[in-house]
Amino acid sequence: MTEQHPDVAEVAGPSSEIRWFGLVLLVGHLGLLAIGAVALWRIAGGWWVGAVAAAVFVAAYAAVWRFWLAPGSTRRLGYKERLTVNVVAGPAVIVLGSLSGLWLPALLATSVILLSDALNQRRSS
Numbered sequence: 001m002t003e004q005h006p007d008v009a010e011v012a013g014p015s016s017e018i019r020w021f022g023l024v025l026l027v028g029h030l031g032l033l034a035i036g037a038v039a040l041w042r043i044a045g046g047w048w049v050g051a052v053a054a055a056v057f058v059a060a061y062a063a064v065w066r067f068w069l070a071p072g073s074t075r076r077l078g079y080k081e082r083l084t085v086n087v088v089a090g091p092a093v094i095v096l097g098s099l100s101g102l103w104l105p106a107l108l109a110t111s112v113i114l115l116s117d118a119l120n121q122r123r124s125s
Helices: 020-043 047-069 079-100 103-124
Strands: none
Touching: 020 047, 020 079, 020 103, 047 079, 079 103
């Protein structure tokens, strides 16, 4: 016999499965986020300036991920729009990474993001 808890809401809707492409996509975005923050921290003029620049970058990138790029977002962009955002943001972080000596991990993270998004899109269509 199951108990009913009045403070627990049930989700009314179809259950969705988590694809491993989506998990790899999340890891790629987290990697690009970390590389961009570390790169901004390294190339900033001072310790506090680096902390503020990295925090602003993390907040902006996390907001873009949450509202436009995340696979479960209600306002998720279409594939072509996500590709455009990734093609702009990826090389920007690669340039920041090259200024601080982290260009190879940034290039790898950008490649993982582009490949995983394309594979995840192909599986969901």
